[in-house]
Amino acid sequence: MSKNREIVPTEKEIVMRDDQFIVSKTDTKGRITYVNRVFIEISGFVEPELIGYQHNVIRHPDMPRGVFKLLWSSIQEGKEIFAYVKNLCRDGSYYWVLANVTPSLDVNGNIIGYYSVRRKPNPRALSIVSDLYRRMLAAERQAGARDATAASLDLLQQVLNEKGMSYEELVFSLQSH
Numbered sequence: 001m002s003k004n005r006e007i008v009p010t011e012k013e014i015v016m017r018d019d020q021f022i023v024s025k026t027d028t029k030g031r032i033t034y035v036n037r038v039f040i041e042i043s044g045f046v047e048p049e050l051i052g053y054q055h056n057v058i059r060h061p062d063m064p065r066g067v068f069k070l071l072w073s074s075i076q077e078g079k080e081i082f083a084y085v086k087n088l089c090r091d092g093s094y095y096w097v098l099a100n101v102t103p104s105l106d107v108n109g110n111i112i113g114y115y116s117v118r119r120k121p122n123p124r125a126l127s128i129v130s131d132l133y134r135r136m137l138a139a140e141r142q143a144g145a146r147d148a149t150a151a152s153l154d155l156l157q158q159v160l161n162e163k164g165m166s167y168e169e170l171v172f173s174l175q176s177h
C-alpha cells in the first residue's frame with residue numbers, strides 16, 4: 001500500500017529551477033535508499049518519511065500505470081529510461097520532472113539497485129505530455145484494473161506509431177521543442 005494515500009492533490013505547481021537536480025537511489029525492489037537535498041526541498045518530505053519506503057510515496061494519481069510499467073521493464077532489462085513524471089509533494093502540490101532512471105550494476109553485471117536524476121522539463125512539453133497521460137489514464141479506467149496497463153500501453157504505442165517514434169525519441173523531441 002502506498003504511504004501517500006492520505007495526501008489530497010491540489011492544483012498548486014512547484015516549478016523546478018534550471019540548476020536543480022533531484023536525485024534518488026533505490027534497492028532492486030524500488031525502496032528508497034538515498035535522496036539528495038533538492039529532493040527533500042521540493043517534495044516537502046523529510047528523510048525518515050522517504051528512506052526505506054517504496055518510491056511510490058511521491059506517486060501522483062494523474063500518472064498512468066503504463067508509464068511506470070515502461071520504466072520498470074526498461075530498468076529490469078538493464079536499460080536506462082528517460083520519462084516525464086508528475087510527482088506529488090507532501091502538501092498535495094505537484095512538480096513535473098524529466099527523469100533519467102538507470103540500473104546500477106556490480107562487477108559481474110548484476111543489478112544491485114537503481115538510480116534516478118531528474119531535471120526541469122521543457123515547460124512547452126508539458127501540455128502535450130499531460131494530454132497524452134490523461135488519455136492513457138482514461139484508457140486505464142475504461143479497461144478496469146486487470147487490463148489497465150495493457151490498455152494504456154496500447155494507446156501509447158498507437159500514438160508513437162502515428163509519430164513514427166519510440167517513447168525515448170518522443171521525450172527528446174519534446175524536450176527540444
Ligand SMILES: Cc1cc2nc3c(=O)[nH]c(=O)nc-3n(C[C@H](O)[C@H](O)[C@H](O)COP(=O)(O)O)c2cc1C
Nearest residue numbers: 026030055056058059060068085087101114115116
Ligand atoms: C530509481 C527509481 C526512481 C523512481 N522515481 C519515481 C518518481 O520520481 N515518481 C514516481 O511516481 N515513481 C518513481 N519510481 C517508480 C516507483 O517505484 C513506482 O513504480 C511508481 O510510483 C508507481 O507506483 P506503483 O508501482 O505502486 O503503481 C521510481 C522507481 C525507481 C526504481
